[in-house]
Amino acid sequence: MFDKAIALTKMIIGGISIVAAASLAGLYTFQNRLVYPSWAQNARNYVDTPDKYNLPYKRVILKTRDNIQLEAYDLHYNDISGDSKTTVLILCPNAGNIGYFLPIIEIFFRQFKTNVFIYSYRGYGNSTGSPTEKGLKIDADTAIEHLINDDFHKDKKLVLYGRSLGGANAIYIASKYKNIVDTVVLENTFLSIPKVIPHMLPKLKYVVSFCHEIWNSEKEISNCSSETPFLFLSGKKDEIVPPEHMKTLYQLCPSNKKQIFEFPKGFHNDTIIQDGYWDIIEKFLEENRFI
Numbered sequence: 001m002f003d004k005a006i007a008l009t010k011m012i013i014g015g016i017s018i019v020a021a022a023s024l025a026g027l028y029t030f031q032n033r034l035v036y037p038s039w040a041q042n043a044r045n046y047v048d049t050p051d052k053y054n055l056p057y058k059r060v061i062l063k064t065r066d067n068i069q070l071e072a073y074d075l076h077y078n079d080i081s082g083d084s085k086t087t088v089l090i091l092c093p094n095a096g097n098i099g100y101f102l103p104i105i106e107i108f109f110r111q112f113k114t115n116v117f118i119y120s121y122r123g124y125g126n127s128t129g130s131p132t133e134k135g136l137k138i139d140a141d142t143a144i145e146h147l148i149n150d151d152f153h154k155d156k157k158l159v160l161y162g163r164s165l166g167g168a169n170a171i172y173i174a175s176k177y178k179n180i181v182d183t184v185v186l187e188n189t190f191l192s193i194p195k196v197i198p199h200m201l202p203k204l205k206y207v208v209s210f211c212h213e214i215w216n217s218e219k220e221i222s223n224c225s226s227e228t229p230f231l232f233l234s235g236k237k238d239e240i241v242p243p244e245h246m247k248t249l250y251q252l253c254p255s256n257k258k259q260i261f262e263f264p265k266g267f268h269n270d271t272i273i274q275d276g277y278w279d280i281i282e283k284f285l286e287e288n289r290f291i
Ligand SMILES: *[C@@H]1O[C@H](CO)[C@@H](O)[C@H](O)[C@H]1NC(C)=O
Pocket: 044, 045, 046, 047, 125, 126
């Protein structure tokens, strides 16, 4: 009788821990699906190419040190005219794929006359693998190693342009490759993932301690060079990343040449179409002699 009770208790406890383990595993997967929704909007099945905008490009496959293949588009300004001393590395947000960036590629390429390099993170678009912070940081290392060894790009000035999760990648790169990165443009990026989740999904605030994807830009930005110019573009109506995150990143940034612009009507994903957005970027790149 007593033994039976113990056995039953063991069974129940065993059952509970299986359920707990299952829901933790679920939380792990769920968290990755939430932080990296590369699966959404059919973005894994179809990736537009620069052909759509009549932009000349080379398709490059980068191989990471852990054997992931990343698809990249490489656009050389001298393929259409003259020369450009600058390469813009575009770092994408957490949804969509590099095809979504064609209108932005076109602005940098045709209007600002820069070279452009853009790659799909692992698990996005046509790249293999699945996304994690550790993996995306390897991808960033791979892209930078490619650019500094590439005959065409190695002597160009390097501008990073990152939105949201792309901003976190840009901050990682700028803090790690201080002598390689010449300037950074950030839009609606965050202090860290754990600091965004309670705002995005209040019900998840109790599970933030289970968060394994951190992207600690708050810490990494303090470790960037004071010599690197930074431009912060912040939508004041951002409903996903509280705009205070951009303000704090701006304050923590040790750059001697930093500027912040706030767009009173900008939400998370439409700050880019606010009045003046591209003029501000153009002026900033001109002032710092990148274009
Ligand atoms: C990209 O992936 C899609 C879907 O898997 C495929 O149809 C397409 O051919 C790929 N593009 C290239 C250039 O490999």
